[in-house]
Amino acid sequence: MAELTPMMKQYLDLKQEYPDCILMFRLGDFYEMFFEDAETAARVLEIALTGRNCGLKERAPMCGVPYHAVDSYISKLIANGYKVAICDQLEDPRAAQGIVKRGVTRVVTPGTVVENSILNESENNYILCVHYGEQGRYGISYCDVSTGEFVLEELEDDTALFNEMTRxxxxxxxxxxSHAKEFLIMTGKTRFKNTFVNPYFDWAFEAKAAEKALRGHFKVSSLKGFGCAEMVLGVCAAGALMQYLIDTQKNALLHITTLRTLNERAYMILDPNTRRNLELTQTLMENSKRGSLLWLLDKTQTAMxxxxxxxxxxxxxxxxxAINxxxxxxxxxxxxxxLRESLADSLKHVYDLERIISRISYGSIDAKDCLSLKRSIGILPELHKLLGETKSVLLSRLYSGLDSLQDIYELLDSSISEDAPAGIMDGNIIKPGYDKEIDRLISASKNGKAWLAELEAREKEETGIKNLKIGYNKVxxxxxxxxxxxLSQVPYRYLRKQTLVNCERYITEELKEMEDTILGAEERRKAIEYEAFLKIRDMLGENVGRIQSCAARVAFLDVLQSFACVAYENAYVRPEMADDGLLDIRNGRHPVVESIRRQEFVPNDALLNDDTQNMLLITGPNMAGKSTYMRQVGLIVLMAHIGCFVPASSAHICLVDRIFTRVGASDDLASGQSTFMVEMNELANILNNATPKSLLILDEIxxxxxxxxxxxxxxxxxxxxINNIRAKTLFATHYHELVELENMFDGICNYSVAVKEVGHDIIFLHKIVKGGTDRSFGIDVAKLAGLPEEVISQARIFLDRLQEYEISLNGLPRERKEEKPENPSTSALPAYIAELKNVNIDTLTPIEALNLVYSLKKELNHEA
Structure with a gap:
C-alpha cells in the first residue's frame, strides 16, 4: 500500500488545522499549494498547475509562487474571497536534521492585511465584529490591524448598526x-452583501471569555481604565475580535496598545444617505474621491x-x-x-509611522523600514520647535505631548547603514562601529578580497596567462x-573545478584555504548582523507605545495644517459657533462646486432660527441651483462642526445633533424597492429620528x-x-402650490430661485430670493435640454389648459371661465377661422405660410 512522503504528511497535518484556508507551504524559494488548494489557486491566480510525487499512486496537483512576490498573489486570493494560511520554515534548512520544521505563522484575511503593497495608504482597513444583544441592541468592535486602532461601542438598533458599517x-x-445565517440575510439586503463575513466560535462572544481575552492582551486586572467595564455587549464583541486576532495573527500584537471606547454623544451621527447626498467622501455619479468634500479638504502631507x-x-x-x-x-x-508652510514642509518628510509600527509588531520590519522610521523621527525636533511658539490650547497640548524619540533616533542612526538592502538575512545592514565583532569580520572579508587581487596578479605573472581571472559564484x-x-600554460598545481564552453575553471590549495577564510567570515558576519538586527527590532518593540502616541499627534497636526491651508487658499472664514438655535450664513458658497467651476460662483445667504424662520420653502426650476444651495448649507454646517473654516463672508452656526438629507432617489432592485419606495424609506427615517436640533435638507418630496x-x-x-419636530429645514419643491403654507404656519418662509425671462427663454441667476413662485419653468428647462420644438409647443398648450385647475398664490383656485350661452352671431365660426386656430405657427415654414394666406384670401373672396 502506498504511503505518504514525510513532507506531504507534514503538509496534510497542517492543512487539517486550517481547512477553511488556502495553505501556502514554504519549500525553498517558493510557497507551494497542493490538491484542491492548488486547483483553486491555479484558477484564481492564473498560474500553471503541475504535479508532485506524494507517495500515493497518483501525483498530487501542485502550483507555487515565488516567496519574494507572494504579497501580490495573496492580494488576489483575498480579493476573490479566500483566506490564506502562511506556512513558513521555522528553522534554517541547512541546520535541520531530517525534515525541516514548519508551522503556520499567520492567517491572512481581508480584514487583517498589513502588507503595504496590498493596502491603500490613505484608507483604513477595518475588521468589524458584531455581537447580538437583547431587544435589538448590538455591541460592536473594530480594528485596523495595520495601524493598531482598536475600538468598541454599543448601538441601539439595526439603523445605528448600518450607519456604522457604512462609515x-x-x-x-x-x-x-449562531447568528451567522441571520446576519447574512440582513446584510444581503445591503451594499455589504459582497463583504467577507466570517463566522466564529460562539464561546468567544461569551462575557467571561471576552473579558479574559481583553485583560490578557492588555495585561490589566480590570477594564475600568478603558471606560467600558459596564458596556457588556461592546466588551463581548471586542473580546471575540481580540481572540480571533490572536488565533490568526500568531504574534503578540504589540501595536494594539489601548482599547478606545466610542462615545456617540461626542459625535454627530451621519446616516449613509447624508454621507452619499452631501458627497462627503465620494461623488454620487462616479464614486470617485475627486469632487467630494474629502478631496477638497485633503492637503495632508502624510498617509496617517x-x-x-x-x-x-x-x-x-x-x-x-472641542469645536472651538x-x-x-x-x-x-x-x-x-x-507656521503654515513650515509645518507642510516638515510633515512631507514623515513616513507612515502607524504602519511601520505594525511591522515591528509582526516582526516583518526590515532595514529600509528602520531608515524610514529614523528619518521620520528626525523631523520631530523641528515640529516640536514650531509648536513651542504657538498659543492655542490644542497646539500647546500637542507640543507638550509630542515625544521627540531621540533615544530611538540615536539607536537607529548608530546601527543601520544608509545603504542597507531591503532584506535582513544577507548582511550589509549594520553600520561600522556599532559592533566590534562585525567590524572584525568585515575587515577580514575586505583583507581577503585584497589578497585575492594580489593572488590574481601573481598567477598572471607566474603562468604568463594575461587574461586569467579569479571569480566567484554561490554554487x-x-x-x-x-x-x-x-590551457597549455596551466600549471600542474591547478585542479579542474568546472568546464565551460570557452574556458576551464580551476582551484588551488592556496585559493581553497582563503575561500574558507573569506566565506567563513562572510557567513559569520551575516549571522551576527542578523542577530544584531533582531535585538534592535526588539528594542523598537519595547517602545511601540511611545512611537504610536507620537504618530497620533503628528497625524492630528497634519489634519489641522490641511484645514488651515484650505482656508487660506480659498478665503474661508472662521464660523462663530453657538448653541443658540441661530443659523446665519452670509454669502455662502458651495466649497466643491466653487473650486471646480472656473466661472465666478454666485453666493447666497441662509437664515434659519427656532421661531420666525424655521423652514425655508424653496421653489423654482431645475438647474437653477436649488440642490446646490441646500447642499452648500449642509456642507458649511458640517465643516464648522469638524473644526474647519467655511466658504462664506460670515457664518453664525448653531450646534446641530444630526444632518439629514433626502436628495434624489433611484431604484433598489436588489431588495425589490422602487424609486418611490426608496424615497419614502428615507423620508420615514428622517421624520422618525429628527429632533428640534437637527438640520433637514429635503429635495422634491x-x-x-x-x-x-x-x-x-x-x-x-x-x-x-413644522408642528411636531421644528427642526431647521430646507424644503425644495416643484409643487408651487405649497407656497400657501407660509400663510398657514408660523416659521415657514417662502424663497425661490431668481430667473430672468427673455421672451420664451429663461436665464438662471442662481440667486435665492425672498418669496415663492407659481411657475416651475419645466417646459423652459426642457427646451434648454433640446426637446423637439413640436413637443415644446404642444406642452405649452397642455400647460395652459391644466393651469385652469391649479391653486393660485393667494390660496384660491383659479377662476374657470363661465360657460355663457352661445351668441347666435358667433356660434358658427367660418371654416377658415377654425382652420386658422389649428395652425401651429412655431413649426410653419415660409412657403407654408404663403400658401395659407393665399387659401384664406381665396376663402374670403368666395364668402363675399
Missing part, C-alpha cells in the same frame, strides 16, 4: 456562528493624516468647546504663513578561470408618484415637521 466600510465582518482626515469628516463634533479648540488651532496656523565558490586557448399623491405627501410632511 467604517469594513473589509471583513466577524459574527458568532489622510486616514485621520476621513474619520474626522465622517464624525463631526457635537461639543462646543480646533477652530482656534486652525486659525493660528492659517494666520501665520511661516562553486572561488575559482581561477582560464580560456581554452591558454413626493415626486416619485402621481401629482396629487405626491403633493399630498409633501404638504403633510411640511405640516408634520
Amino acid at each position: 467604517l466600510n469594513p473589509q471583513e465582518l466577524l459574527i458568532a456562528d 493624516g489622510a486616514r485621520l482626515l476621513k474619520k474626522i469628516v465622517l464624525q463631526p463634533l457635537k461639543h462646543l468647546d 479648540e480646533r477652530l482656534d488651532a486652525v486659525g493660528e496656523i492659517r494666520e501665520s504663513i511661516y 562553486f565558490g572561488y575559482y581561477i578561470e582560464v580560456t581554452k586557448s591558454n 413626493g415626486r416619485g408618484t402621481s401629482t396629487t399623491d405626491g403633493l399630498s405627501i409633501a404638504w403633510a410632511s411640511v405640516e408634520y415637521i
Whole structure:
C-alpha cells in the first residue's frame, strides 16, 4: 500500500488545522499549494498547475509562487474571497536534521492585511465584529490591524448598526456562528452583501471569555481604565475580535496598545444617505474621491493624516468647546504663513509611522523600514520647535505631548547603514562601529578580497596567462578561470573545478584555504548582523507605545495644517459657533462646486432660527441651483462642526445633533424597492429620528408618484415637521402650490430661485430670493435640454389648459371661465377661422405660410 512522503504528511497535518484556508507551504524559494488548494489557486491566480510525487499512486496537483512576490498573489486570493494560511520554515534548512520544521505563522484575511503593497495608504482597513444583544441592541468592535486602532461601542438598533458599517466600510465582518445565517440575510439586503463575513466560535462572544481575552492582551486586572467595564455587549464583541486576532495573527500584537471606547454623544451621527447626498467622501455619479468634500479638504502631507482626515469628516463634533479648540488651532496656523508652510514642509518628510509600527509588531520590519522610521523621527525636533511658539490650547497640548524619540533616533542612526538592502538575512545592514565583532569580520572579508587581487596578479605573472581571472559564484565558490586557448600554460598545481564552453575553471590549495577564510567570515558576519538586527527590532518593540502616541499627534497636526491651508487658499472664514438655535450664513458658497467651476460662483445667504424662520420653502426650476444651495448649507454646517473654516463672508452656526438629507432617489432592485419606495424609506427615517436640533435638507418630496399623491405627501410632511419636530429645514419643491403654507404656519418662509425671462427663454441667476413662485419653468428647462420644438409647443398648450385647475398664490383656485350661452352671431365660426386656430405657427415654414394666406384670401373672396 502506498504511503505518504514525510513532507506531504507534514503538509496534510497542517492543512487539517486550517481547512477553511488556502495553505501556502514554504519549500525553498517558493510557497507551494497542493490538491484542491492548488486547483483553486491555479484558477484564481492564473498560474500553471503541475504535479508532485506524494507517495500515493497518483501525483498530487501542485502550483507555487515565488516567496519574494507572494504579497501580490495573496492580494488576489483575498480579493476573490479566500483566506490564506502562511506556512513558513521555522528553522534554517541547512541546520535541520531530517525534515525541516514548519508551522503556520499567520492567517491572512481581508480584514487583517498589513502588507503595504496590498493596502491603500490613505484608507483604513477595518475588521468589524458584531455581537447580538437583547431587544435589538448590538455591541460592536473594530480594528485596523495595520495601524493598531482598536475600538468598541454599543448601538441601539439595526439603523445605528448600518450607519456604522457604512462609515467604517469594513473589509471583513466577524459574527458568532449562531447568528451567522441571520446576519447574512440582513446584510444581503445591503451594499455589504459582497463583504467577507466570517463566522466564529460562539464561546468567544461569551462575557467571561471576552473579558479574559481583553485583560490578557492588555495585561490589566480590570477594564475600568478603558471606560467600558459596564458596556457588556461592546466588551463581548471586542473580546471575540481580540481572540480571533490572536488565533490568526500568531504574534503578540504589540501595536494594539489601548482599547478606545466610542462615545456617540461626542459625535454627530451621519446616516449613509447624508454621507452619499452631501458627497462627503465620494461623488454620487462616479464614486470617485475627486469632487467630494474629502478631496477638497485633503492637503495632508502624510498617509496617517489622510486616514485621520476621513474619520474626522465622517464624525463631526457635537461639543462646543472641542469645536472651538480646533477652530482656534486652525486659525493660528492659517494666520501665520511661516507656521503654515513650515509645518507642510516638515510633515512631507514623515513616513507612515502607524504602519511601520505594525511591522515591528509582526516582526516583518526590515532595514529600509528602520531608515524610514529614523528619518521620520528626525523631523520631530523641528515640529516640536514650531509648536513651542504657538498659543492655542490644542497646539500647546500637542507640543507638550509630542515625544521627540531621540533615544530611538540615536539607536537607529548608530546601527543601520544608509545603504542597507531591503532584506535582513544577507548582511550589509549594520553600520561600522556599532559592533566590534562585525567590524572584525568585515575587515577580514575586505583583507581577503585584497589578497585575492594580489593572488590574481601573481598567477598572471607566474603562468604568463594575461587574461586569467579569479571569480566567484554561490554554487562553486572561488575559482581561477582560464580560456581554452591558454590551457597549455596551466600549471600542474591547478585542479579542474568546472568546464565551460570557452574556458576551464580551476582551484588551488592556496585559493581553497582563503575561500574558507573569506566565506567563513562572510557567513559569520551575516549571522551576527542578523542577530544584531533582531535585538534592535526588539528594542523598537519595547517602545511601540511611545512611537504610536507620537504618530497620533503628528497625524492630528497634519489634519489641522490641511484645514488651515484650505482656508487660506480659498478665503474661508472662521464660523462663530453657538448653541443658540441661530443659523446665519452670509454669502455662502458651495466649497466643491466653487473650486471646480472656473466661472465666478454666485453666493447666497441662509437664515434659519427656532421661531420666525424655521423652514425655508424653496421653489423654482431645475438647474437653477436649488440642490446646490441646500447642499452648500449642509456642507458649511458640517465643516464648522469638524473644526474647519467655511466658504462664506460670515457664518453664525448653531450646534446641530444630526444632518439629514433626502436628495434624489433611484431604484433598489436588489431588495425589490422602487424609486418611490426608496424615497419614502428615507423620508420615514428622517421624520422618525429628527429632533428640534437637527438640520433637514429635503429635495422634491413626493415626486416619485402621481401629482396629487405626491403633493399630498409633501404638504403633510411640511405640516408634520413644522408642528411636531421644528427642526431647521430646507424644503425644495416643484409643487408651487405649497407656497400657501407660509400663510398657514408660523416659521415657514417662502424663497425661490431668481430667473430672468427673455421672451420664451429663461436665464438662471442662481440667486435665492425672498418669496415663492407659481411657475416651475419645466417646459423652459426642457427646451434648454433640446426637446423637439413640436413637443415644446404642444406642452405649452397642455400647460395652459391644466393651469385652469391649479391653486393660485393667494390660496384660491383659479377662476374657470363661465360657460355663457352661445351668441347666435358667433356660434358658427367660418371654416377658415377654425382652420386658422389649428395652425401651429412655431413649426410653419415660409412657403407654408404663403400658401395659407393665399387659401384664406381665396376663402374670403368666395364668402363675399
